[in-house]
Amino acid sequence: MKFGIFYEHQLPKPWGEQSEYQLMQDSLAQIELADQLGYDYAWEVEHHFLEEYSHSSAPEVFLGAASQRTKNIRLGHGIIQITTNQPHRVAERVATIDLLSGGRVELGLGEGGGPAELHPFGTQVRSKRERWLEAVEAIIPMFTSTNWEYHGEFYDFPARNVIPKPYQKPHPPLWVACSNIQTIGQAGQWGMGALGFTFISPEAAKAWVHRYYNNLLHHPFRLAEYPANPNIAMVSGFMCAETDEEAREKAAGWTFFIFALSRYGRKGIDAPGESDLWAEYQMWRDSDKAKEAVDNALVGSPETIREKLWQFQKSHVDQVILLNQAGKTSHQDICESLEMFAKEVMPEFTAEEPAHQAWKQGVLDGKIVLEDLDTQPYDLYSHQNEDIIRMSPEELKAMMAAKEAEQAAAGDD
Numbered sequence: 001m002k003f004g005i006f007y008e009h010q011l012p013k014p015w016g017e018q019s020e021y022q023l024m025q026d027s028l029a030q031i032e033l034a035d036q037l038g039y040d041y042a043w044e045v046e047h048h049f050l051e052e053y054s055h056s057s058a059p060e061v062f063l064g065a066a067s068q069r070t071k072n073i074r075l076g077h078g079i080i081q082i083t084t085n086q087p088h089r090v091a092e093r094v095a096t097i098d099l100l101s102g103g104r105v106e107l108g109l110g111e112g113g114g115p116a117e118l119h120p121f122g123t124q125v126r127s128k129r130e131r132w133l134e135a136v137e138a139i140i141p142m143f144t145s146t147n148w149e150y151h152g153e154f155y156d157f158p159a160r161n162v163i164p165k166p167y168q169k170p171h172p173p174l175w176v177a178c179s180n181i182q183t184i185g186q187a188g189q190w191g192m193g194a195l196g197f198t199f200i201s202p203e204a205a206k207a208w209v210h211r212y213y214n215n216l217l218h219h220p221f222r223l224a225e226y227p228a229n230p231n232i233a234m235v236s237g238f239m240c241a242e243t244d245e246e247a248r249e250k251a252a253g254w255t256f257f258i259f260a261l262s263r264y265g266r267k268g269i270d271a272p273g274e275s276d277l278w279a280e281y282q283m284w285r286d287s288d289k290a291k292e293a294v295d296n297a298l299v300g301s302p303e304t305i306r307e308k309l310w311q312f313q314k315s316h317v318d319q320v321i322l323l324n325q326a327g328k329t330s331h332q333d334i335c336e337s338l339e340m341f342a343k344e345v346m347p348e349f350t351a352e353e354p355a356h357q358a359w360k361q362g363v364l365d366g367k368i369v370l371e372d373l374d375t376q377p378y379d380l381y382s383h384q385n386e387d388i389i390r391m392s393p394e395e396l397k398a399m400m401a402a403k404e405a406e407q408a409a410a411g412d413d
Contacts (some may be wrong), residue, residue, distance in 0.1 A: 003341075006323040006325060012052045012328055034338055053261070064100055067101035074104045080108065083118065083132055086363060091142035095171075107171070112128055113264075137223060175187075181196065191226070194233065198236040198294040201378070210373045217366070236256030236297050237253075237277070250329065255290040256278070258293045259285070311381065401406040
């Protein structure tokens with residue numbers, strides 16, 4: 001099993017003049033430390049306009065800076081919102097970071113969020129899946145072709161040689177955001193790595209791992225010409241401390257992440273500059289849902305976290321991504337947690353990596369046949385509840401059509 005760290009760049013209010021500066025500097029120092037400790041990946045999201053929840057609107061700039069302060073850790077776009085970015089600029093930025101880092105970039109591709117993020121860029125929620133599919137077709141050939149043009153519904157451009165070309169050939173490994181758990185199966189079909197969240201149980205992890213690999217092998221549907229990247233990664237809330245009690249006390253960042261994700265999903269954004277999610281969170285932080293979120297996360301002593309991880313190791317999850325920078329978790333607590341985990345937990349799972357890779361190769365070669373397990377009982381991640389449910393593209397289209405019809409009817413009145 002491999003391990004990554006995850007950055008939303010959360011910054012709850014109140015803000016000072018130096019708050020965002022300190023956030024960026026601390027995050028870079030944490031990634032530098034993680035590199036020295038032997039962590040495998042650092043993942044950075046892309047969001048726009050989501051005050052307090054995510055101040056990570058230019059991940060390519062941040063990852064470029066991280067590339068100059070690290071030597072081995074892989075630098076992941078987790079993900080680029082390719083529906084709000086011009087295709088040529090995506091290819092140019094990714095290739096540049098790959099060159100700066102000496103070939104350490106992982107390329108995660110996503111559709112983006114809701115209207116608050118998409119509409120200012122001229123992207124409609126109801127068409128974001130189609131736009132995403134077209135963007136993948138348009139972008140991937142830019143990494144290798146010296147004469148590429150594209151003519152589609154959303155993107156239309158003449159022949160150009162997009163430069164520079166990435167260090168990795170043909171390009172960095174491809175991943176797709178799986179905020180909707182059903183996308184894991186599609187990620188297998190597409191031959192992309194699956195970036196998801198913590199499964200509700202080892203049984204759920206096993207079922208989705210089987211679905212992913214069976215789709216990869218038996219139902220492939222590549223969106224362009226690219227090598228497969230067979231990997232499943234799950235993001236989990238994280239805090240490692242001497243005792244379970246101490247870890248839970250320091251885990252408010254993870255519960256703020258859950259609260260803010262739910263809050264933006266249900267209510268959208270406030271008037272610009274008027275949000276105060278941290279104040280609203282205080283009424284929720286001791287709720288049963290908050291306690292359940294901590295129970296399901298990798299929060300606890302080294303021994304407690306070790307026991308949880310072994311369950312997912314047996315399910316053949318490739319990578320666990322630790323979400324530590326969240327809420328108001330201090331820089332010191334983040335660093336101490338990373339250090340303790342690296343010293344007391346990580347080595348025994350790193351030692352199992354050759355055996356896991358041998359299992360994976362056996363699956364890919366057809367020597368190990370995976371049972372086709374039912375994933376329907378496991379259609380949510382562990383952090384999700386009735387407030388945090390990602391709709392399928394079909395459900396989203398139906399909802400938006402109903403809203404438009406309702407608005408039209410109101411106008412007629």
